[in-house]
């Protein structure tokens with residue numbers, strides 16, 4: 001009888017990650033911290049969105065975990081606006097994992113923290129599929145990436161609770177077709193909120209902060225300052 005080869009798909013890695021992610025989100029809920037997974041392409045403006053939020057929400061209420069392949073450039077950007085930040089360097093890793101977040105949380109203090117903003121590695125693919133203990137997902141999407149991104153990367157846009165369009169001031173220069181972009185999102189994820197921003201108008205990030213504070217009040221009623 002010939003040797004029969006069997007291929008076993010090992011699910012244990014994702015199961016371990018997901019169990020850990022669930023523990024993280026529960027322990028953050030226990031201390032009334034809302035954790036947000038911020039995803040988007042490299043250069044889409046994830047760090048600028050976080051900076052923009054700090055114009056409305058006091059820095060003391062925000063903790064940031066920065067995921068990057070290398071460098072602590074974004075962490076230092078956070079610290080320069082008074083935000084406690086922890087840098088994860090994934091080296092060749094193209095997404096954050098729950099184990100990385102657990103390690104980061106141990107190194108952060110959450111005394112006055114209400115929002116844990118986790119900037120994932122710049123990538124529109126796998127961060128959508130790996131749970132890291134987030135309560136909510138934000139996708140940051142710039143006009144310069146083109147209006148076809150929701151159709152090309154539907155998974156991440158389907159998972160988004162909020163989509164922040166950045167570089168709105170460049171929309172017409174790069175021929176960003178906002179109408180079809182928004183229609184595509186509505187057809188795949190009708191519950192997603194969409195907010196347009198530009199660093200040329202610092203006030204445009206106020207709506208993102210307002211959305212976060214509103215979500216906070218839904219997660220933790222009675223815990224508002």
Ligand code: MG
Pocket residue numbers: 046047074119
């Ligand atoms: Mg960044």
Ligand code: ZN
Pocket residue numbers: 093094095126127
């Ligand atoms: Zn990946």
